[in-house]
Amino acid sequence: MSNVKIPDPDFAQSVIDAGGKTLDLCYQCGTCTGSCPSGRTTAFRTRQLIRKAQLGLKDDILPSEELWMCTTCYSCVERCPRDVDIVDIIILMRNMAVQKGYMSEDHKKVGRSLIKIGHTVPASDKLKQLRVSMGLSENPPTTIADPKALADFQKIMAKTGFDKLIGGA
Ligand code: SF4
Ligand code: SF4
Known part of the structure; x- marks a missing residue:
């Protein structure tokens, strides 16, 4: 079975249009992952989730458990050097996931x-x-x-x- 992820070219734009206007500002420094208390005890990686969103990996993100591992503590938002609205973007993608029938x-x-x-x-x-x-x-x-x-x-x-x-x- 192939593990190749098929990107949806419209997904990143749909996140931006829904309010995640700062998605494109992320330059993958990883500060968010290093700040994330949830990532210390789980496989959740904030930087990776944001990258997947930029790449349009919708089918990887929306059914995933990791989308629900953020506790909305805002540690990453306080430290992001690019002022990416990380939590807002995660919540937007959760809303999309719920509309597709996915929720933890x-x-x-x-x-x-x-x-x-x-x-x-x-x-x-x-x-x-x-x-x-x-x-x-x-x-x-x-x-x-x-x-x-x-x-x-x-x-x-x-x-x-x-x-x-x-x-x-
Ligand atoms: S801290 Fe900000 S710029 Fe750095 S990887 Fe995370 S979202 Fe991207
Ligand atoms: S807001 Fe979510 S992604 Fe950001 S540091 Fe807290 S748990 Fe991690």
């Missing part, structure tokens, strides 16, 4: 939590205790404590089709 299972889980309680991360018992010790209510005055706000929020999620994008609530 972990991100789907976060989406399901959002639909269920209106927060991406549920409050832990420790956090609740801390709030009470500070004289606050156990839960913040958000969708967690307001069933009507949660119902309204869930209606918005359904209207936008977000629940379907993550494979159902």
Whole structure:
């Protein structure tokens, strides 16, 4: 089986047109990869992902797991000598991936939590205790404590089709 990657000549331009105007500014110095905490523990290489985007390797990028390994910490953006909007570009490509039916299972889980309680991360018992010790209510005055706000929020999620994008609530 051939491992030759077929570039899509329109892909880089579609990323630029969607808002990633700085994609072409990358000159492959690798500072982003050296700054990336995710890359220290995984095979994810920021520089390589940006290069693939420049080359139009859409079919390599969109179904890939590496596209979802960025934690959006912005360390790379702060250090990039060319002011490439690396995180924006990654998010743009994630949006494209989702439209094609690709999303990491972990991100789907976060989406399901959002639909269920209106927060991406549920409050832990420790956090609740801390709030009470500070004289606050156990839960913040958000969708967690307001069933009507949660119902309204869930209606918005359904209207936008977000629940379907993550494979159902
Ligand atoms: S730090 Fe900036 S210029 Fe250097 S490889 Fe990364 S994106 Fe490209
Ligand atoms: S924003 Fe993403 S790609 Fe950049 S350093 Fe952080 S985890 Fe790595």
